Amino acid sequence: MEDVAQLLAGRDPFAVANVSTETQRTAEQFLYRQAELLDEKQWDNWFALFADDGFYWMPAEEDQTEGDGQPNIFWESHDLMLMRVARNEHPRAHSQAPHNRLCHVVSNVIVESEEANGDLVVRSRFHCAEYLRYEVRNFTGKYRHYLRKTGDGYQIAVQRVDLVNREGPYEYVLQWWL
Amino acid sequence: MSWTTEQLAGLVEPDRAHRKAYTDPEIFDLEMERIFERTWIYVGHESQVKNPGDYYLAQIGRQPVVMVRDQQGQVHVLYNRCPHRGAQLCSARSGNAGNHFYCSYHAWTFHLDGKLESMPAKQGYDGTNLDFDNPEFSVSRPARTDNYRGFWFASLSDDGVDLKTHLGESAAAFDQLIDRAPGKETEIVGSCFRMVQQSNWKIFLENQLDSSHPGVTHESTGKAAQHLEKTIREDGRDVPMELAFLSDLARLGHDGWTKFGTVGYRNGHSSLEGYMGLRPDAPDTTEYVRRMYEAYGEKKAEEILGINIHHMLVYPCMSIQPPLQQLRTIRPLGADRTMTEIWHFRLKDAPEAIYRRSLTYYYLVNSPSTMVNADDLFNWWKCQHGLESSASEWVSFHRNAGQDEDHDGITRSAPDSMSEMPLRHMMHAWRDYMTSGEGV
Numbered sequence: 381m382e383d384v385a386q387l388l389a390g391r392d393p394f395a396v397a398n399v400s401t402e403t404q405r406t407a408e409q410f411l412y413r414q415a416e417l418l419d420e421k422q423w424d425n426w427f428a429l430f431a432d433d434g435f436y437w438m439p440a441e442e443d444q445t446e447g448d449g450q451p452n453i454f455w456e457s458h459d460l461m462l463m464r465v466a467r468n469e470h471p472r473a474h475s476q477a478p479h480n481r482l483c484h485v486v487s488n489v490i491v492e493s494e495e496a497n498g499d500l501v502v503r504s505r506f507h508c509a510e511y512l513r514y515e516v517r518n519f520t521g522k523y524r525h526y527l528r529k530t531g532d533g534y535q536i537a538v539q540r541v542d543l544v545n546r547e548g549p550y551e552y553v554l555q556w557w558l
Numbered sequence: 559m560s561w562t563t564e565q566l567a568g569l570v571e572p573d574r575a576h577r578k579a580y581t582d583p584e585i586f587d588l589e590m591e592r593i594f595e596r597t598w599i600y601v602g603h604e605s606q607v608k609n610p611g612d613y614y615l616a617q618i619g620r621q622p623v624v625m626v627r628d629q630q631g632q633v634h635v636l637y638n639r640c641p642h643r644g645a646q647l648c649s650a651r652s653g654n655a656g657n658h659f660y661c662s663y664h665a666w667t668f669h670l671d672g673k674l675e676s677m678p679a680k681q682g683y684d685g686t687n688l689d690f691d692n693p694e695f696s697v698s699r700p701a702r703t704d705n706y707r708g709f710w711f712a713s714l715s716d717d718g719v720d721l722k723t724h725l726g727e728s729a730a731a732f733d734q735l736i737d738r739a740p741g742k743e744t745e746i747v748g749s750c751f752r753m754v755q756q757s758n759w760k761i762f763l764e765n766q767l768d769s770s771h772p773g774v775t776h777e778s779t780g781k782a783a784q785h786l787e788k789t790i791r792e793d794g795r796d797v798p799m800e801l802a803f804l805s806d807l808a809r810l811g812h813d814g815w816t817k818f819g820t821v822g823y824r825n826g827h828s829s830l831e832g833y834m835g836l837r838p839d840a841p842d843t844t845e846y847v848r849r850m851y852e853a854y855g856e857k858k859a860e861e862i863l864g865i866n867i868h869h870m871l872v873y874p875c876m877s878i879q880p881p882l883q884q885l886r887t888i889r890p891l892g893a894d895r896t897m898t899e900i901w902h903f904r905l906k907d908a909p910e911a912i913y914r915r916s917l918t919y920y921y922l923v924n925s926p927s928t929m930v931n932a933d934d935l936f937n938w939w940k941c942q943h944g945l946e947s948s949a950s951e952w953v954s955f956h957r958n959a960g961q962d963e964d965h966d967g968i969t970r971s972a973p974d975s976m977s978e979m980p981l982r983h984m985m986h987a988w989r990d991y992m993t994s995g996e997g998v
Contacts, residue, residue, distance in 0.1 A: 451925075
């Protein structure tokens with residue numbers, strides 16, 4: 381199986397592509413929309429943002445370039461994402477009672493590359509507050525998306541999430557994606 | 559209050575334990591003094607410090623320590639404290655110290671075995687009591703350090719049995735972590751995950767061998783995994799073996815869980831016998847078994863693979879799952895807070911698929927995004943809060959009480975039960991450590 385993490389490897393992490401205002405706007409809207417669907421738990425629409433072979437990836441190490449076969453905080457295919465929703469929405473998902481609430485802010489959106497075939501590599505920053513068991517916790521970090529051009533838009537081939545405090549310790553379990 | 563020996567002994571009865579054992583900060587301090595800062599505590603595996611100068615931080619009870627490899631290749635465990643003014647010598651969790659430790663406060667330097675090397679403006683110490691040969695001016699060492707086949711431990715007490723005697727039957731877990739490798743070596747992979755449990759350290763240990771909880775606590779995860787297996791089958795795809803790790807949680811049911819016995823050993827150690835079908839007729843497994851035969855010969859290889867441990871608790875600080883190469887060590891932070899460090903290993907010369915099995919288990923069960931331990935952590939947090947209540951003073955361990963089978967220092971759970979024997983066993987050992995400083 382191809383490791384989609386490789387789509388982000390070997391690139392200049394500070395590159396800035398010279399893209400049209402329209403492309404910049406499309407990329408921003410895509411990320412805002414993804415955050416909104418996650419916050420609002422609109423799972424079917426959220427899954428539709430990912431390509432069938434797409435992965436949600438939170439590496440354990442900063443310098444990690446591979447996802448497949450490596451220790452990760454998240455490395456989730458469609459199958460595992462579906463399972464996570466089924467689990468978290470199950471009436472006996474004890475730690476999800478009461479359910480959490482998430483609120484994302486996504487910013488600093490830079491299109492890093494526009495490929496010949498129309499695919500985009502986009503990096504951004506996020507802040508996310510999670511309300512669980514009557515307490516708020518805060519998460520922040522960096523997103524890097526490889527967006528594959530489709531007929532009518534884009535789909536995520538891989539979303540890399542680098543949490544600023546990735547080494548932990550974790551005072552909680554990350555039960556939903558950030 | 560300060561606890562007398564009689565009062566401490568009274569906290570444990572044959573089939574129940576007093577809630578104060580889990581909630582009282584003074585008892586926590588006594589546990590640190592009489593258990594964690596006395597008996598053998600796990601520090602780390604030698605593969606965490608592969609090269610000269612490599613160091614890794616650990617915690618023994620309340621004492622910060624550093625495991626380091628010196629220029630000659632010898633591993634040392636030292637207190638992470640400069641003998642001058644007390645600053646920690648290493649602040650990053652791991653790294654390479656080079657040729658010596660260098661204190662960031664006044665530039666005292668130490669050889670990697672802890673011996674004082676030098677400091678700037680040395681003449682200031684002329685005519686004083688500072689003596690380079692006096693250990694007081696070198697980095698302190700725990701009273702005893704030793705390793706069992708590359709797994710390093712320290713004891714802060716001069717008294718007590720040696721490491722091998724302390725480990726007793728539980729050493730089989732370390733043997734399994736190594737012997738299951740066709741290359742006869744095992745290696746830590748990457749760094750560990752660190753999770754803080756908002757609960758007492760004993761609640762974690764008790765949960766590990768509690769076979770009546772998985773079907774209840776993890777019902778949602780087991781069912782979600784079963785559902786996914788069905789979907790994958792309907793798609794005409796192969797179901798990945800790792801999903802069975804999770805779907806088993808729902809599939810086994812209470813009847814299923816009664817099939818797995820538990821065993822208690824001296825010094826508080828205990829084990830849960832094997833239950834996972836880790837030897838299916840998959841090509842990867844066949845190839846693994848072939849390599850094991852080649853390395854050990856058929857008889858010895860079958861002996862190694864036939865050892866029936868799913869889970870071993872090395873009292874008071876470790877939970878090891880040898881068939882899946884998982885190792886968790888606990889670092890208690892307070893009566894209601896416990897840090898766990900979770901590691902996994904790669905078996906030398908085993909097929910990549912065998913490593914992938916460990917990695918998947920590490921991810922699904924033990925990572926910060928775990929779909930399994932999320933509900934455990936929540937239950938333990940609820941227990942900790944519940945035990946603050948004086949509605950009842952006792953925690954019940956009555957399941958199959960009175961039916962434990964004792965033979966020559968080994969205790970077996972009643973057959974076909976989900977006996978709470980390991981919980982009773984550990985609390986009895988706890989009482990002995992707390993009242994005499996030694997386990998039984």
